[in-house]
Each structure stands twice: as C-alpha cells, then as structure tokens.
Amino acid sequence: MELKYHMDEVGVNTEGFKSGDFPVVVSFEEQYGIGHKSGNLLVTSIVGDVGLTLKMILKKMRKSYDDILMLVDFERNPEKNKRFEVIQINFVIKSNNVEEDIKEELLETIYSESPIIQSVCNNIDIKLTMEIQSGNEA
Structure with a gap:
C-alpha cells in the first residue's frame, strides 16, 4: 500500500x-x-486497532455487547523528547453476554493479535484493563 x-x-x-x-x-x-497532532494520531491509531481487534474477537466468540468505551491515559517522558512511555487503555464493555471469567483471555488475545501493539510493544508499555458492566435489557 x-x-x-x-x-x-x-x-x-x-x-x-x-x-x-x-x-x-x-x-x-x-x-x-x-488538523491533528502526530502524538494524538499515534495514540488514536493504537486505540483504534485494539478496539477493532476486540470487536473481531467478540464476533468470533459470538458475544454481543451494547457498547464499548475505551478510556485512555498515557505518560510521556519530557527528558526524552516527549517520548511515549506508557499507554493505558481501559475497556468498559456493556453487555449481558460477556462474562467476567473471560476478561483475562480477551486481554491476552487483544495484546497478542493487535498488529499495532506488536509493532510498538518493545518501545511503549501498553497496558490493557477491562471492566464489564450490565448491558441494556432489550
């Protein structure tokens, strides 16, 4: 491409x-x-990729959800040209179909299957966490 x-x-x-x-x-x-600042684009690229990776995993597992929110925090090192050191992504999944006991499996799979994480993980500490909340009753 x-x-x-x-x-x-x-x-x-x-x-x-x-x-x-x-x-x-x-x-x-x-x-x-x-316009967009390059640092924000880097974070957005990582978040977009892990979000789409999660969506793909849930689809393969046939797990439905009402909403997925991703809350992001990051640390930059001012002594190293504002280098990104840590990016923390917390997924908040609203679902009655995603069980608490599969959270760790989801997080491990996201980390290993995300091409962007695998491209930057040797230089940026990517931390993933997850909360599962009850979804909307239909």
Whole structure:
C-alpha cells in the first residue's frame, strides 16, 4: 500500500484516503484551522486497532455487547523528547453476554493479535484493563 504525503507551512497532509485529505499539524494555532497532532494520531491509531481487534474477537466468540468505551491515559517522558512511555487503555464493555471469567483471555488475545501493539510493544508499555458492566435489557 502506498500513500502520498505533502508538506507545507502548516504541517503534513495526506492524499489518497477514502475519507479525504488528512492534515497533521504541529500546533492548533487559529491561522491554520483544523488538523491533528502526530502524538494524538499515534495514540488514536493504537486505540483504534485494539478496539477493532476486540470487536473481531467478540464476533468470533459470538458475544454481543451494547457498547464499548475505551478510556485512555498515557505518560510521556519530557527528558526524552516527549517520548511515549506508557499507554493505558481501559475497556468498559456493556453487555449481558460477556462474562467476567473471560476478561483475562480477551486481554491476552487483544495484546497478542493487535498488529499495532506488536509493532510498538518493545518501545511503549501498553497496558490493557477491562471492566464489564450490565448491558441494556432489550
């Protein structure tokens, strides 16, 4: 897969995404308008990937859910150019069909099956936790 990126005075912009151009900016100064900071994109990429991995696992297990919320916290090291050191992701699953006793299995499978986690885990400590809450009665 090949993507094209252009750099201008604002930052970097992509071409070729189905959803349109995707600006990556250094700052959110008013003169530049909207865009995304690269650090936020890194975290979002990891969270998006683990979320989709969880969704795939639950589908294979034939487990339904009403909602999945992912709460994220991260630590950066100011002494190492703001390097990402830890990213903590807590899944909150609302479901009457996902049992407490499969949480550890889900977390281990997410960690081992996520291509993004496997790409960064030697440099960033990725911590996954999970809560299961009762879902909506239909």
